[in-house]
Amino acid sequence: MSDAARVADATGNWVDTRAPSWSRPYLRLSRLDRPIGSWLLLLPCWWSLALAAGIARDISQLPLNIALFFIGAFVMRGAGCTWNDITDRDLDAMVERTRSRPIPAGQVRVSQAVVFLVAQALIGLAVLLQFNRFAILTGVASLAIVAVYPFMKRITWWPQIVLGLAFSWGALMGFAVTFSRIDPAALALYAGSVTWVIGYDTIYAHQDAEDDALIGIKSTARLFAAKTRQALMVFYTLAVVLIGGALGMAGSGYPAWLGLAAFAVHLGWQIARLEIGDPALCLWLFKSNRDAGLLLFAGLLADAVLRGA
Incomplete structure (x- = not known):
């Protein structure tokens, strides 16, 4: 298969070789072909499930819910990326890293x-319908944010x-x-996750900073520029503090706090290693956030199991 048919930053994967x-x-x-985004969408789901199970002291539904969220996250991330590629097809054609995506490369028509x-x-909806009415409505509400996201880089420095x-x-x-509700602990966890995403996606955006400047696309990578390391210190610290607040409100035990400590150490390591002028390193550090998130999940899961035993 020719290299031209491959996406520039995702060569040599199972899609290229086996599908x-x-x-x-x-x-x-x-x-x-690049499942890291699906993992990063999934991890806050798993954090929340484990934290809620620990509060409820009931893990009976946790394995099933973990599996359903896994399917839902991968499918809905795929849907979101498809929407992003439809709306960004003209911009993608002007960026070196993205011009080989299926729509600008002519492999798939917009229709x-x-x-x-x-x-x-529809597959995502089928997964969502396995849950209670409140969860269904909460999940549907997220679509409004997903729908507007691709347009934000055109109008704000903070997409x-x-x-x-x-x-x-x-x-x-x-x-x-x-619980069929959203507790303060969930809101703190959500806020902490938002600041984590801002941090790791700033690292990711440094891959395209030069092309983005040429075509007028805005991002926190361009906004922070040489001050990115200091900005990451702020956002990653906020992530740890806010998630710690969620653990405190949830009455979490020592395994959860150990998971948070491991998460914090990993984020600190990313900041220490960062070189914004090295796109390959930026991509590697961005991808490493899956491991950071799994460390936190392992602690939350162990705590839920202990509390539910």
């Missing part, structure tokens, strides 16, 4: 992408805030599923 050739453009539209978007959204609001929505969903 049927007819499916590859659609799998790329949904970013299954085909729309049909694929609807199909993914990462809107991305944070969308990607952190799962921090509310675990409580909605477990």
Whole structure:
């Protein structure tokens, strides 16, 4: 298969090497060749489920809910990316890293992408319908943020805030599923996740900073520029403090606090390693946030299991 058919920053993955050739453009539209975004959407969901299960002292539904959120996160991230590629097709054609995406590369027509978007959204809806009415309405409410996100980089220097609001929505969903309500602990967890997303997506955006400047796309990477390290210190510190507030309100035990400590150390390591002029390093550090999030989830899950035993 020719390199031209591949997305520039996702070569050599299973989509390129094992998936049927007819499916590859659609799998790329949904970013299954780059699952890191799905993981980053999923992790606040898992944090919230585990934290809520610890409060309820009941883990009986946790395995099923973890599995349902896994499916939902991957499908809805795919739908969101398809929507993003439809709206950004002209801009993507002007950026080196994104011009090989399926729509600007001519591998998928816009009409085909729309049909694929609807199909993914229906699967996501099927997952959402497994939960209570409050959780269903809470999940549907997130679509408004997802819909406007692709346009934010055209009008504000802070599109990462809107991305944070969308990607952190799962921090509310675990409580909605477990309690049919959103507690103060969920709101603190949500706020902490938003600041985490702002931080890691700023790192990600430094890959495109030069191209973005040429075509007028705004981002916190361009806004912070040489002061990115200091900005990350602020946002990552806020993430740890706010998530710690959620743990305190939830009455979490020592495993959760150990998970938060490991999460904090990982974020500090990212700040220490960052070199904004090195796109490959920026991508690697961005991807490492999956590991940071899993460390926190491991602590929250262990705490839930101990409290629910």
